[in-house]
Amino acid sequence: IFIILIIKIHYMQKILLYIVILSFPIILFSQSPNFVWDGGEDSTFSDTNWTTSGNWSITNSDGASYPGDPNGTDPSKHVVKLKTDTNNITLDANVTISIIKAENNSGVPANTVYTIAGNYKITFNGTSQSKIIQIKKNGVDITFNCDVEFESPQNATKTIELGGTGNNVVTFSQGKTFTYKHPVIVTSTDTSHQIIFNGTFTHNPASGTKDFDFQANTTAIFGLTSDASGNTGDFLLSGDSASIGISGPVQCRSLIMSGTSTAIIEITGYLTVTSGNISSASSLQTNDTSSITVKTSRNSSGSLIAKKASGTAIKVNFVRATDATEWTLISVPVTGETISDVISNNNLRTGSGSFSGDSAIGYYDNVTNGAYVYFNTDGSDSETITNGKGYLISPTAGETTVTFTGNLPIPGTTGDTGQVQVPVSRNSSISGNLGWWNLVGNPFTSYLNLNDAADSDTTDNFLEHNTANLNDSYELIYIWDGDSYTYYNNAQSTVNHVAPGDAFFVYVRNTDGTMNMNFRESMQVTGSYSNFNESFAQGSSIKNKTALLKFRLNDLETNEFDEMDLYFGEKVTRGLDRGYDGGKFFIKKSVGLFTHLLDEDQGIEMHVQALPYSDLKNITIPLGIVTNSPKLELELYESNLSDFYNIYLEDKKTNRIVEFDKKLKIDLFEEQKGMGRFYLHFTDQLIPELPTDDNLRIYKG
Numbered sequence: 001i002f003i004i005l006i007i008k009i010h011y012m013q014k015i016l017l018y019i020v021i022l023s024f025p026i027i028l029f030s031q032s033p034n035f036v037w038d039g040g041e042d043s044t045f046s047d048t049n050w051t052t053s054g055n056w057s058i059t060n061s062d063g064a065s066y067p068g069d070p071n072g073t074d075p076s077k078h079v080v081k082l083k084t085d086t087n088n089i090t091l092d093a094n095v096t097i098s099i100i101k102a103e104n105n106s107g108v109p110a111n112t113v114y115t116i117a118g119n120y121k122i123t124f125n126g127t128s129q130s131k132i133i134q135i136k137k138n139g140v141d142i143t144f145n146c147d148v149e150f151e152s153p154q155n156a157t158k159t160i161e162l163g164g165t166g167n168n169v170v171t172f173s174q175g176k177t178f179t180y181k182h183p184v185i186v187t188s189t190d191t192s193h194q195i196i197f198n199g200t201f202t203h204n205p206a207s208g209t210k211d212f213d214f215q216a217n218t219t220a221i222f223g224l225t226s227d228a229s230g231n232t233g234d235f236l237l238s239g240d241s242a243s244i245g246i247s248g249p250v251q252c253r254s255l256i257m258s259g260t261s262t263a264i265i266e267i268t269g270y271l272t273v274t275s276g277n278i279s280s281a282s283s284l285q286t287n288d289t290s291s292i293t294v295k296t297s298r299n300s301s302g303s304l305i306a307k308k309a310s311g312t313a314i315k316v317n318f319v320r321a322t323d324a325t326e327w328t329l330i331s332v333p334v335t336g337e338t339i340s341d342v343i344s345n346n347n348l349r350t351g352s353g354s355f356s357g358d359s360a361i362g363y364y365d366n367v368t369n370g371a372y373v374y375f376n377t378d379g380s381d382s383e384t385i386t387n388g389k390g391y392l393i394s395p396t397a398g399e400t401t402v403t404f405t406g407n408l409p410i411p412g413t414t415g416d417t418g419q420v421q422v423p424v425s426r427n428s429s430i431s432g433n434l435g436w437w438n439l440v441g442n443p444f445t446s447y448l449n450l451n452d453a454a455d456s457d458t459t460d461n462f463l464e465h466n467t468a469n470l471n472d473s474y475e476l477i478y479i480w481d482g483d484s485y486t487y488y489n490n491a492q493s494t495v496n497h498v499a500p501g502d503a504f505f506v507y508v509r510n511t512d513g514t515m516n517m518n519f520r521e522s523m524q525v526t527g528s529y530s531n532f533n534e535s536f537a538q539g540s541s542i543k544n545k546t547a548l549l550k551f552r553l554n555d556l557e558t559n560e561f562d563e564m565d566l567y568f569g570e571k572v573t574r575g576l577d578r579g580y581d582g583g584k585f586f587i588k589k590s591v592g593l594f595t596h597l598l599d600e601d602q603g604i605e606m607h608v609q610a611l612p613y614s615d616l617k618n619i620t621i622p623l624g625i626v627t628n629s630p631k632l633e634l635e636l637y638e639s640n641l642s643d644f645y646n647i648y649l650e651d652k653k654t655n656r657i658v659e660f661d662k663k664l665k666i667d668l669f670e671e672q673k674g675m676g677r678f679y680l681h682f683t684d685q686l687i688p689e690l691p692t693d694d695n696l697r698i699y700k701g
Contacts (some may be wrong), residue, residue, distance in 0.1 A: 032077040079129070114140070142171070144170075148178050160185070166192040168192075193219060194219045195220050209232060214242050219243050226250070237259075253275055258287055265303065292304060292316050297321045314407055326482060329391070332404045332501070335408075364392075392439075434586055474582055497529040562591050566595070583605060591625075592625065618685075
């Protein structure tokens with residue numbers, strides 16, 4: 001038995017040794033099924049369909065005729081290699097694969113664009129690969145014009161590798177959805193490599209929240225047509241020269257930046273960081289060498305909202321568009337920036353004559369004399385810019401932007417939690433009520449709700465929250481639109497938000513001393529809206545039973561003009577309607593145009609008067625004109641009033657009435673100082689109903 005046992009042992013050892021020797025090469029050289037794209041290379045191919053077996057060269061087949069073929073043993077191990085310069089692949093089925101490669105040794109021509117297009121989805125579910133997209137050739141562009149999903153049964157981190165020396169691009173197209181369910185890393189060997197998202201970007205993990213990590217040298221772009229507003233994952237910019245450009249809506253749970261990484265929010269982009277990272281106290285972090293840039297234009301602005309940011313300083317560059325060499329009213333939505341840095345880092349105009357030595361940056365002083373005060377050109381002003389305070393600025397010829405660098409404001413560090421409080425005051429001792437005006441601005445890097453029309457919640461906007469500190473007859477804001485001063489109130493239909501970097505004047509209540517304008521975080525709104533410099537006359541939306549008429553009085557001798565508005569709506573009266581009626585701005589010209597309230601008049605010259613819409617059938621409104629010029633021209637330059645109503649201008653001095661359907665020339669021949677001569681008549685009749693008195697009026701049709 002012993003001998004037999006020994007023999008059996010030796011026999012088994014030989015067998016085992018034999019098996020080991022035979023099986024070892026198999027384990028060493030075992031490979032996943034490889035599919036090399038040949039389709040459409042010449043006329044012998046009938047189509048470019050993914051599922052056509054003849055379009056693929058297959059090695060180590062597992063029974064599949066194309067990558068992702070469910071007839072294969074394990075499609076999640078299928079490796080796709082791009083080789084030919086035939087660049088169109090039609091995705092005609094939903095497929096699951098492991099990886100797509102374009103490598104140096106796979107015969108890929110340089111500078112080749114591959115497009116995988118179709119109304120189906122590619123799922124990367126590689127159980128045998130740590131990488132899911134890999135490019136190692138130069139100048140290769142892979143565009144996924146189809147839905148793409150990254151999914152890993154092991155919940156393992158997967159990598160998109162952009163290798164080679166430059167210009168490799170992976171694009172996820174407009175109109176398609178990219179979804180990641182597990183952590184993703186993007187590596188890059190050169191900053192010219194790009195990963196571009198032009199469609200919907202979503203995060204749908206089986207559990208927890210996963211990171212999307214853009215590592216050193218990676219350039220990520222969320223394009224104009226992208227939509228990552230539903231993303232709930234974390235973003236990391238981890239390493240030198242990692243960057244992310246945002247031109248569409250992007251949301252993430254947290255954004256953690258390190259190295260010399262940068263995030264650039266373009267004028268059409270907006271980034272919302274919703275809450276804190278699992279291992280971080282703040283939802284948004286930069287270091288000494290990384291930064292976030294928010295850009296603006298005259299018409300729109302990028303936006304950054306991070307309400308739960310806290311702790312460490314978050315570096316922000318705010319690039320504010322200006323009105324060329326004209327003056328621009330600005331607010332600076334960063335903290336820690338100084339006047340001297342602004343002057344040294346930007347090209348600003350300098351004063352001459354009595355303003356010699358002054359730089360073209362200043363503020364409105366309502367405490368001393370009700371005038372603008374300018375800072376010195378030598379940079380000796382070390383004053384720190386106040387977040388939420390308004391300034392005026394003007395660059396030199398050829399410059400269209402100014403840049404401010406500081407930290408993201410963290411509301412609650414001063415004043416009430418959740419809001420920025422900007423001190424304002426009234427000094428009634430300054431003549432002309434100039435001490436009542438204060439220049440303030442949006443303290444945030446996002447748009448904020450201005451009025452009742454901005455949001456369905458009519459209680460959460462600037463005018464509503466600051467009612468107590470605004471004068472009853474001036475519950476509106478006054479802005480410079482690049483051409484003239486105008487106003488915005490609750491009657492607006494196009495400009496209902498305050499852009500980041502926009503400043504405006506307010507007229508405070510009848511109490512001397514200090515009070516606050518409150519800017520609450522809850523007023524912040526995600527999105528991109530009209531700026532103050534965007535023309536109001538861009539097809540204003542007409543609400544039911546509302547009408548807005550804008551009048552202009554031109555001085556034909558000085559070429560100056562003044563304006564006033566009439567608003568007709570259902571929520572207003574003939575008396576004072578706070579947030580709708582508003583007095584004139586304090587800047588005086590050679591010509592003035594205004595009205596007085598029809599009821600409860602307190603002698604205030606009104607820039608805008610709100611009246612009941614039903615009064616359009618028959619109402620007379622006095623016009624106030626102040627001028628020394630004998631030659632004027634009155635025009636209705638903007639109106640959405642129905643043609644059902646007619647407007648007439650009455651001159652009581654000449655006893656004439658003319659239909660106001662075109663520009664009207666007015667010859668005064670004497671100084672005009674206010675009310676009593678000119679009246680506007682509105683009617684739904686052919687001619688207005690006139691008062692019964694002894695005066696004979698001549699109607700001129």
